[in-house]
Amino acid sequence: MSTAPRLTALDALHRSLGATMTDFAGWDMPLRYGSERDEHNAVRTKAGLFDLSHMGEITVTGPQAVELLDFALVGNISTVGVGRARYTMICQEDGGILDDLIVYRLQEQEYMIVANASNAQVVLDAVTERAAGFDAEVRDDRDAYALIAVQGPESPGILKSLTDADLDGLKYYAGLPGTVAGVPALIARTGYTGEDGFELFLKPEHAEGVWKALTEAGAPVGLVPCGLSCRDTLRLEAGMPLYGHELTTSLTPFDAGLGRVVKFEKTTNEGRFVGREALEKAAERAETAPPRKLVGLIAEGRRVPRAGMQVVVDGQVVGEITSGAPSPTLGKPIAMAYVDAAHAEPGTAGVGVDIRGTHEPYEVVALPFYKRQK
């Protein structure tokens, strides 16, 4: 594809802040503004501000909106109350993961799906196709929203000064309409950093004003703008999967260790949903012959494992790295890897990673690497 990269409503602002930009799924996005380690630490200890306008929003409305979602996705969307959100997935007929998603129930008959930027079109196409026969409308709302996230322990205080919404009453994985800095926004207590925080869905023309208001309100408590680079190390420490790394079409949710997102006990559509038969078999396989398991690895040395590198025991390949980075919080390189069940127990001895020819020792640990204190 030779098309020019897409720009978010905050593009000029990023450039004025001196951001290093990068192509991400066809969008020109901030990679970092200064040091990605400083940005990472700000989110862990104070607050960080992210432009996530590249994420894909799809609105589903109508009398049978929930029936459509129960059919198209693997989760039990019927049980999501108004104002709540749910982490779920959309799978192929063969059970392979097309994308992981967050679904917000905005009204009785109105839902918003948020898809990964790289999969937004795939998800839109799949949901649209699966809508045949349902009394529901599927709307591409990618251009309707800018998305700003404020994440970190100081984020409730920062946002409180700018909104009329009852943030104390807003639970984790919930989202409600309100105003921020005087403009309408969907305020959601979600994020991808392992910290408390909020995601604000706004009209693109309001994005710059809200960004500036948050910057001003957050400056006294150490809020800084953050790029995608630290977002990746934050989510890795929090053990959160990333599509294209831990999740792919060649894995079912059961292979990814996320079988719990698949709900077979749905009440709508007589329990029918796309991928059901294949996923039932995958669930059985997972019981009888455990697939490779997603584990955490912590380096004993300083070399950083990267996606695609082999996990080795006694010279034998027993797994593959899916994501790896130096962890600012742990001060050591960390990675997620799919490893044969025999070597997946925390504390398993003798596990190494083949880093450009040398086998570096690693400790197998349970995920996540980092859990915030509540």
Added chain:
Amino acid sequence: MSNASNPTHLRYSKEHEWLSPAEDDVATIGITEHAANALGDVVYVQLPEVGDTVTAGETCGELESTKSVSDLYSPVTGEVVAANQDVVDDPSLVNTAPFEGGWLFKVRVAEEPKDLLSADEYTAFSGS
């Protein structure tokens, strides 16, 4: 990102190393601020060892940053006479002081390529 100001007494390779003028045939080598900025936070540095022979334009170590690993090239041919242990212990020196405390290794120069750049030429080449 700040505009790199490339010291005029150094010479530069197109692989973004700098080279100090040789004193007693020994030159100091590092990477430029432009390269350090492009890498992001450097977290691991593997340098050639004292006694190794390095060859101009060939790999002699690696620099690992948050997002990627990059080969380190030598801008000259010769014998390594020193490696900067400070930068091995604290790789962030490459980012904070690329032209000073973040130097990487010293070489007794046997042969120097003809196409090393001046500061002005390098600034034009790298765009910063």
